[in-house]
Amino acid sequence: MTARWQRTIAGLAALALLAAILLPLSSDGPENRLPANSALLTLTFSAALLFLCAGWMTSPAAIGLGLAGVLLGCGEALLLLGKPGIAGQAGPAFWALVIGTWLAAGLCVTRLAAIKPTRPAARRALDLLVPLLFGAFVLYLWEVAVRGFGVPAVLMPAPSAIMARLAGSLPVLGEDFIQTFVRGVLTGYAIGCSAGLIVAILAHRFAFLGRGLLPLGNFISALPIVGIAPIMVMWFGFDWPSKAAVVAVITFFPMLVNALAGLSAAGAIERDLMRSYGSTYRQTLTRLYLPAAMPFIFNAMKINSTLALIGAIVAEFFGTPTRGMGFRISIEVARMSLDMVWAEITLAALAGMAFYGVVALVERATTFWHPSYRT
Amino acid sequence: MTSSAVTLPRPLPRSRQWLIDRVAPVLVVVGALLVIWYVAAMLMNATMVRDSFEREETPYGIADLIAGTLSGERPVLPAPHQIVASFVDSVVNYPPDSPRSLIYHSAVTLSATLLGFLLGSLFGIVLAVLIIHLRTLEKSLLPWIICSQMVPILAVAPIVIVVLGSIGIRGLLPKSIISAYLCFFPVAIGMVKGLTSPDPMQHDLMRTWSATRTETFWKLRWPSAVPFLFASLKVAITISLIGAIVGELPTGVQAGIGARLLAGSYYGQTVQMWAALLAASLLASNLVWLVSLTERRVARIMGVRT
Numbered sequence: 048m049t050a051r052w053q054r055t056i057a058g059l060a061a062l063a064l065l066a067a068i069l070l071p072l073s074s075d076g077p078e079n080r081l082p083a084n085s086a087l088l089t090l091t092f093s094a095a096l097l098f099l100c101a102g103w104m105t106s107p108a109a110i111g112l113g114l115a116g117v118l119l120g121c122g123e124a125l126l127l128l129g130k131p132g133i134a135g136q137a138g139p140a141f142w143a144l145v146i147g148t149w150l151a152a153g154l155c156v157t158r159l160a161a162i163k164p165t166r167p168a169a170r171r172a173l174d175l176l177v178p179l180l181f182g183a184f185v186l187y188l189w190e191v192a193v194r195g196f197g198v199p200a201v202l203m204p205a206p207s208a209i210m211a212r213l214a215g216s217l218p219v220l221g222e223d224f225i226q227t228f229v230r231g232v233l234t235g236y237a238i239g240c241s242a243g244l245i246v247a248i249l250a251h252r253f254a255f256l257g258r259g260l261l262p263l264g265n266f267i268s269a270l271p272i273v274g275i276a277p278i279m280v281m282w283f284g285f286d287w288p289s290k291a292a293v294v295a296v297i298t299f300f301p302m303l304v305n306a307l308a309g310l311s312a313a314g315a316i317e318r319d320l321m322r323s324y325g326s327t328y329r330q331t332l333t334r335l336y337l338p339a340a341m342p343f344i345f346n347a348m349k350i351n352s353t354l355a356l357i358g359a360i361v362a363e364f365f366g367t368p369t370r371g372m373g374f375r376i377s378i379e380v381a382r383m384s385l386d387m388v389w390a391e392i393t394l395a396a397l398a399g400m401a402f403y404g405v406v407a408l409v410e411r412a413t414t415f416w417h418p419s420y421r422t
Numbered sequence: 423m424t425s426s427a428v429t430l431p432r433p434l435p436r437s438r439q440w441l442i443d444r445v446a447p448v449l450v451v452v453g454a455l456l457v458i459w460y461v462a463a464m465l466m467n468a469t470m471v472r473d474s475f476e477r478e479e480t481p482y483g484i485a486d487l488i489a490g491t492l493s494g495e496r497p498v499l500p501a502p503h504q505i506v507a508s509f510v511d512s513v514v515n516y517p518p519d520s521p522r523s524l525i526y527h528s529a530v531t532l533s534a535t536l537l538g539f540l541l542g543s544l545f546g547i548v549l550a551v552l553i554i555h556l557r558t559l560e561k562s563l564l565p566w567i568i569c570s571q572m573v574p575i576l577a578v579a580p581i582v583i584v585v586l587g588s589i590g591i592r593g594l595l596p597k598s599i600i601s602a603y604l605c606f607f608p609v610a611i612g613m614v615k616g617l618t619s620p621d622p623m624q625h626d627l628m629r630t631w632s633a634t635r636t637e638t639f640w641k642l643r644w645p646s647a648v649p650f651l652f653a654s655l656k657v658a659i660t661i662s663l664i665g666a667i668v669g670e671l672p673t674g675v676q677a678g679i680g681a682r683l684l685a686g687s688y689y690g691q692t693v694q695m696w697a698a699l700l701a702a703s704l705l706a707s708n709l710v711w712l713v714s715l716t717e718r719r720v721a722r723i724m725g726v727r728t
Contacts, residue, residue, distance in 0.1 A: 153558075156558055156561075156562055157557075157558040159561075160557050160558040160560075160561035160562065161557060161558075174561065174565075177558075177561040177562050178561065178562050178563075178564075178565040178566060180562070181562035181563065181566070182566060201588065202585055202588065202589065203585070255447050255450070256447070256451065257447075258443065258444065258447035258448070259447030259448045259449075259450055259451030259452075260451055262444075262448050263448060263451060263452065266707065269656075269660045269706055269707065269710050270660075270702070270703045270706050270707070271660070271663055271664045271667055271702045271703070271706055273576075273664055273667070273668060274667060274679075274680075274683055274698070274699045274702050275699065277683050277684070277686065277687030277695055278687075278692070278695060278696070278699075280687065281498075281687065281690070281692065282498065353574065356574040357574045357576045357577075360574055360576065360577050361576055361668055361671070364580075364668075364671050365671075365684070365687055366687070372577070373577070376577055376580055376581075377580055380580040380581060380584050383584075385581065385585075388580070388581055389581075391577070392577050392578060392581075395574050395577050396574070399574050400569060
């Protein structure tokens with residue numbers, strides 16, 4: 048971004064804040080204005096000043112000043128929402144404040160992203176900081192938009208309401224988590240992944256079987272396997288075994304295809320070497336084929352970690368005992384309490400990311416020697 | 423030295439070799455699976471058939487029992503020929519606009535899938551183009567897109583349907599939005615990878631020709647991204663179909679393959695459910711085949727060496 052653009056955006060942000068001082072705060076009564084409250088007035092002026100600093104100063108420290116201004120602006124908007132007569136009927140001044148803060152935040156994040164630190168630690172920290180700031184600001188915009196426009200909670204609850212609901216119903220969420228994740232997902236995942244691996248080893252040992260299974264596996268991975276959920280519910284009942292069965296079937300094929308590709312990844316020279324050592328098939332398998340297949344197996348395990356959670360939740364749409372994440376989502380949607388649904392989705396998202404993260408960590412710990420990690 | 427000592431076996435013609443190497447194993451495995459399926463169907467349905475014989479107090483032999491397990495009205499596991507018969511029956515014997523025809527249900531799901539695929543792919547491409555040109559977006563948005571891959575997105579499906587339904591948007595669009603939401607991720611990720619795949623040398627070459635950003639995009643980045651695009655599209659079209667099917671579940675929509683599955687599970691119509699699954703599989707494989715056909719066409723038009 049050129050310096051000129053920078054100054055323009057900072058200027059616009061500051062102008063928006065000045066407009067916020069002049070315009071009415073709520074749409075019903077024009078008498079409600081910012082200058083009536085001297086503390087808020089000071090806050091607005093200092094935020095505008097900090098935005099101008101972020102636009103005109105070239106040193107990286109100016110970004111910090113700008114972010115401080117953004118923080119002030121966000122705090123002010125949240126404070127205003129707490130006052131009577133603004134939430135649900137916010138006036139032009141309020142939106143001017145939000146837009147000004149938005150512009151300034153965009154400017155700061157853009158300037159942050161443009162910095163190229165030479166030290167790797169600083170670069171990693173920056174790579175973490177920029178998306179976190181972005182995510183936090185999106186959450187803030189969501190909060191402000193929902194409460195400022197007075198969007199009914201049955202359409203879109205505010206993040207604060209979701210967090211409150213999340214904190215307030217931890218026992219229920221914990222029960223759902225154990226039912227869906229610990230019982231359904233983990234059991235099915237373990238069964239599906241190990242079965243896929245064993246069949247892959249067999250298919251690798253007997254080449255004819257492999258040539259028959261690979262096209263079939265590729266074909267079946269492209270099919271909507273989630274559709275077997277109602278059949279599994281019929282076979283294994285409403286409780287968690289049916290969910291584990293769906294998860295096992297869904298995770299089987301990616302593991303089969305990937306592990307088969309991985310077992311064939313060992314080079315001809317390595318195979319010859321094992322033969323020249325006179326090693327048996329079992330020795331070759333554990334010392335050469337399986338280690339060479341590790342990255343592929345972990346790849347399948349990562350893909351499966353996402354698929355497993357989806358499979359279990361969708362299977363619960365077809366019938367469950369009165370607990371479980373999918374059950375809670377479908378029942379609370381019908382009761383229009385969307386804050387609980389979002390709390391459940393937050394839980395699912397956290398569980399999904401943690402699951403993926405654990406698999407990735409185990410991969411790092413066990414295949415650190417692989418060329419793909421040495422760079 | 424003469425060559426009389428060694429006689430090499432004549433290589434088989436290519437087509438015969440292909441049959442032996444590729445087709446025969448698949449046929450054998452499929453055949454074995456079918457046999458396993460029939461045996462499983464006999465075993466799983468046996469108790470039910472035996473009970474019904476004993477309830478009616480008719481004497482029965484092994485042959486009756488086996489025939490009963492393979493022709494039951496509501497078997498635990500229907501035999502393959504029952505599924506195919508039910509599928510053919512619902513395709514042939516009913517007009518395509520009857521709610522008992524699988525063509526009708528498939529068409530409903532297919533339209534949602536295609537609309538969602540179109541919206542999602544376009545959105546993914548636009549997002550990828552923005553991301554590679556704006557460093558801010560790359561730094562701030564891309565990590566979130568990757569993170570969201572680890573989130574069970576289908577869990578959001580009921581909310582989308584209900585929320586859109588309560589503001590008056592019903593029918594095709596909510597389902598397509600779920601499909602689009604599911605399939606924009608692989609397209610966006612694949613396209614970012616593809617658009618950044620030209621190496622610095624090629625970029626330098628473009629610079630020596632003093633190409634503008636637009637020219638670099640259309641003459642270098644876009645063509646090298648096309649293979650990545652099609653790889654992503656193949657993933658996208660299958661999960662777009664899954665999204666459309668799952669999108670039909672929460673509201674109990676009357677039409678579509680997902681609704682057919684749900685109705686089958688409510689009324690214990692196992693054969694109908696398996697037939698719906700068969701329809702979904704046919705749909706999925708045909709869609710993937712269409713995408714790869716387009717891929718080959720485009721590759722030939724663009725002059726890719728094979």
